[in-house]
Amino acid sequence: MLRAAIVHYHLRPGGVTRIIRETLSGLAEHPVRVAVLVGDVPDDATNLPELVAVIPELNYSEAPPHGQEYRRIARRLLEDARALLGATPDVVHVHNHTLAKSSCLPGIVRELAAAGQRLLLHIHDFAEDGRPADYRRIADTIAGGDLGRLAQMMYPAAPQIHYAVLNRRDYGFLKDAGVPEANLHYLPNPVRPLPASEARRETETPLVLYPTRAIRRKNLGEFLLWAAVTDGAQFATTLEPTNPTALLFYRRWKALSQRLGLPVRFGVGSASEHRLADLFASAECVITTSVAEGFGLAFIEPWTVGRPLVGRDIPEITSEFREAGLKLDALYPRLPVPLEWVGERRLRRRLRRSLTSYYRSYGRDDPDLDVLEAAWRAAVADGMVDFGRLDEDLQARVVRIVTGNRAARRSLGVPHPLESVPGADIVEHNRRVTVHHFSLETYARRLSEIYEHVASSSVGSVGAHDAARVLSAFLRPERFFMIRT
Known part of the structure; x- marks a missing residue:
């Protein structure tokens, strides 16, 4: 042995x-x-x-x-x-x-x-x-x-x-x-499937669930953006952050949501697996807007309980899930919004300051012009900027622009996630793949x-x-x- x-x-x-x-x-x-x-x-x-x-x-x-x-x-x-x-x-x-x-x-x-x-x-x-x-x-x-x-x-x-x-x-x-x-x-x-749940939807209004601890990389601003351009759906997140810095940003998002009257509930979950299983069971679909993951549980867990997944893709993580057989065509790799909404000069200034600070925090030299330009090209193309590449202040600016503005909503570079919710056949296929492979x-x-x-x-x-x-x-x-x- x-x-x-x-x-x-x-x-x-x-x-x-x-x-x-x-x-x-x-x-x-x-x-x-x-x-x-x-x-x-x-x-x-x-x-x-x-x-x-x-x-x-x-x-x-x-x-x-x-x-x-x-x-x-x-x-x-x-x-x-x-x-x-x-x-x-x-x-x-x-x-x-x-x-x-x-x-x-x-x-x-x-x-x-x-x-x-x-x-x-x-x-x-x-x-x-x-x-x-x-x-x-x-x-x-x-x-x-x-x-x-x-x-x-x-x-x-x-x-x-x-x-x-x-x-x-x-x-x-x-x-x-x-x-x-x-x-x-x-x-x-x-990945263990969550416990079985007898919970059912409490209302006819569809629930879009984001099961996450809402730290910064989970990209809560993008979640609010989708809530702001949705009619007839309720959005909810499960856990608030415990880190003091992340909690500060989280509270700002809560305050903005309340000011704009967005259909969002915050912190509806708990550490209990049974409570989380009930939330999954009552949801129309599960969403992720995260920009970075380690393993990528968010892309697997919903399928184990028969719930479709929509939202942001992270190709460097999900490529292996696709190789295993998961069908993730409903996910988008970036969310383009008009660059003019945030201002090119303002964005360049913030990107340079943020990337320089990040490199210094690791003891690296300040990024040169080639490095800064590579970061810019990753964020901006054809007059559009990926919403996930913005900081929270610029994200909030965009959320305010699209709230109640149907013309602005049409300027978003990808369809609304609720327009491409995977059907029952894909949900069952992905459930079988996850149960076997993970x-x-x-x-x-x-x-x-x-x-x-x-x-x-x-x-x-x-x-x-x-x-x-x-x-x-x-x-x-x-x-x-x-x-x-």
């Missing part, structure tokens, strides 16, 4: 914790014995995994330890894993080490690799992808401003070190940074095969992949959205 030790910062509620619990459930059907090592567990400490150890140094922390401390914690981790598993783990499966929420974890990973331990580094969220504060903490505090040490901490390289990513975009970025394909694994998250059983089989591959790896000296290249890939100006800064 193969032995695996899963390492994470904590077991508190959250996306990665959910994946860990799903992993334990799925691998129960495979010849894999799994222990979990974390820095913290919930205060109520119920429903913990059977084999779990708490190592406080793995919990969130800012100050990095001294060099010898990394080695001590790495030894402690292996000792605890051996005590739980009855032998040294064949694979240590580490989640999100590059975020360095524990300043110890990148150093622990390197110590384990140097000792010959076979590792699977599972990256859900990249610090390079819209998380400059995390990146600067790693670069400045942990790596001490040394770019070579930064690469060693974030992307160590050795035959015994493997990487798992959620999507083909990230796979390509790491491959280009030097990770051999033999050591690089595509591992999309499992099931827990499929995930567990993939992960078990990856574990076997990692466990059979040879062992060699530890170097580093090209961390600067990973950052450059994420910072390409064509990917820039002002609402992500």
Whole structure:
């Protein structure tokens, strides 16, 4: 039987914790014995995994330890894993080490690799992808401003070190940074269908549901724009942000919606899966207007409960879903609105200021004219600008223009999403695809095969992949959205 030790910062509620619990459930059907090592567990400490150890140094922390401390914690981790598993783990499966929420974890990973331990580094969220504060903490505090040490901490390289990513975009970025394909694994998250619901529509008015925590990249302004140009439908979002900065923008959108009298309800959901299932059941369709995703659950979950999906596409994420068989023709890749509504000079000024600030937040030089022009071309074409590329202030300007203005509505560059809601045949087709391709059983089989591959790896000296290249890939100006800064 193969032995695996899963390492994470904590077991508190959250996306990665959910994946860990799903992993334990799925691998129960495979010849894999799994222990979990974390820095913290919930205060109520119920429903913990059977084999779990708490190592406080793995919990969130800012100050990095001294060099010898990394080695001590790495030894402690292996000792605890051996005590739980009855032998040294064949694979240590580490989640999100590059975020360095524990300043110890990148150093622990390197110590384990140097000792010959076979590792699977599972990256859900990249610090390079819209998380400059995390990146600067790693670069400045942990790596001490040394770019070579930064690469060693974030992307160590050795035959015994493997990487798992959620999507083909990230796979390509790491491959280009030097990770051999033999050591690089595509591992999309499992998607469990929501519980069955008996809920039905409360009124004849169709409900357009946006099931999301309304942080900035979820592009709430675009959601309001569609509400502003819709007759006879109700729109609703589920969860408000918890981040103070995101909450500020969210409250501004709520205030604008109320001033304009838009048919929008905010924060109608809860963390309860049963409550979310009821909302899905009562919705005419589900919408997404997000401009950036990691895995892309928003493009999969609605189909599992038989609800059609409309809204904004993210091709760098959905291309693999289409390859799996999903039909997503109702989605649009951009929402063109007349450039004159926001003003070319104003937009150029804001784009330059925003992109410059973003590059500086990652310690990069100011963007040159070629970079600025590439960002402009990604946003503007033929006198139209993609609404999602605007900042919140300019988005609000557009929402005010189209509200109650039928002539302005006709200037939008794509049809209204409610004019292209997928029919029952497509909904059923996509439901079958998602249930098969993203099931827990499929995930567990993939992960078990990856574990076997990692466990059979040879062992060699530890170097580093090209961390600067990973950052450059994420910072390409064509990917820039002002609402992500």
